[in-house]
Amino acid sequence: MDEASATEPDPAAHGAGDGPAAGDAGDGVIRTRALTKRYRGGQLAVDGLDLTVPAGSVFGFLGPNGSGKTTTIRMLMGLIEPTSGTARVLGHPMPRASRAVLPHVGALIEGPALYGFLSGRDNLLRYDAADPTADPGTRRVRVAAALDRVGLTAAAGKKAKAYSLGMKQRLGLAAALLQPRRLLVLDEPTNGLDPQGMREIRSLVRELASDGTTVFLSSHLLDEIEQVCTHAAVMARGRLIVQGPVSELAAGAHGRLVVTTPDTGEAVRVLKEQGVAGVTADEDRVTGEPPERDLAEVNAALVTAGVRVRGFGVERASLEDAFVALTGEGFDVAG
Numbered sequence: 001m002d003e004a005s006a007t008e009p010d011p012a013a014h015g016a017g018d019g020p021a022a023g024d025a026g027d028g029v030i031r032t033r034a035l036t037k038r039y040r041g042g043q044l045a046v047d048g049l050d051l052t053v054p055a056g057s058v059f060g061f062l063g064p065n066g067s068g069k070t071t072t073i074r075m076l077m078g079l080i081e082p083t084s085g086t087a088r089v090l091g092h093p094m095p096r097a098s099r100a101v102l103p104h105v106g107a108l109i110e111g112p113a114l115y116g117f118l119s120g121r122d123n124l125l126r127y128d129a130a131d132p133t134a135d136p137g138t139r140r141v142r143v144a145a146a147l148d149r150v151g152l153t154a155a156a157g158k159k160a161k162a163y164s165l166g167m168k169q170r171l172g173l174a175a176a177l178l179q180p181r182r183l184l185v186l187d188e189p190t191n192g193l194d195p196q197g198m199r200e201i202r203s204l205v206r207e208l209a210s211d212g213t214t215v216f217l218s219s220h221l222l223d224e225i226e227q228v229c230t231h232a233a234v235m236a237r238g239r240l241i242v243q244g245p246v247s248e249l250a251a252g253a254h255g256r257l258v259v260t261t262p263d264t265g266e267a268v269r270v271l272k273e274q275g276v277a278g279v280t281a282d283e284d285r286v287t288g289e290p291p292e293r294d295l296a297e298v299n300a301a302l303v304t305a306g307v308r309v310r311g312f313g314v315e316r317a318s319l320e321d322a323f324v325a326l327t328g329e330g331f332d333v334a335g
């Protein structure tokens, strides 16, 4: 704990209380206000973050590498103190209420810590035994249920070191699911997985969410957020760019006018003449920003100029278009 943090009263610290189960009504499962982290070296990693994660959402925390996602997650989990601002999880302030809150939160951060020489099942038995609140009498049942949940029953007897990366991630998720959780926090859960492993984790996330668990997952993959998340927040250089339902975020961008034609050179000329901005050609596709004017007129101008139009229309905007429109820069997906 290197810096002083802004603190506020901690209702969970005074015994009795209702515990985190009752504390977050209407407030969001996660709520931060002006949350800021400046590291010792002076690096401003998170800058005035106001985040609200609705109960029951699958919330995508999106941003290029270095945008402050992991730092935020570490503050939310009480692993590091904010420099200033506040973070509440399940209605309680972090890191002060960590002991009351964390038993209700399953986390998969920076890959699961597994013993390679133990089987998947034995790894989970060990995890469960490390939890002082877990009843030893029902341990085997809990572990079997968690293995089943993530589709590892058949591989439960294999040593963890023989697992694929995707299986290891699923075993980590199983560990997070040994107890019923109200919130799952997953830091880049599909990072490094092959497409099949990614699909498995994504469908598992959807399944968990359909049971009512709120899932907060970070990712640098826009299409992943579009495929699994109901809500998203976009980070760039430590700052929140936008947050809201994924459908609304994508709708905020305009989409692209797309003309498919073998006569790309002529099409580019006509579209520019028609006031279409940002025209680019790639093979038989010419795209640009949809102009204000009637698109039927633009199409007619192409045809009149002798351009053989095979396709003409506006493609739905993706979250990537929204990101580019909001930040004025491309999305760096390195790493």
Ligand SMILES: Nc1ncnc2c1ncn2[C@@H]1O[C@H](COP(=O)(O)OP(=O)(O)OP(=O)(O)O)[C@@H](O)[C@H]1O
Residues within 6 Å of the ligand: 039, 040, 041, 043, 044, 045, 063, 064, 065, 066, 067, 068, 069, 070, 071, 072
């Ligand atoms: N312990 C630390 N000390 C100093 N600077 C740090 C530390 N951890 C992260 N940073 C810096 O803070 C900024 C945000 O990093 P952070 O890891 O939170 O981003 P991220 O979005 O999670 O990226 P990644 O996906 O690469 O982890 C980066 O510039 C990073 O170099």
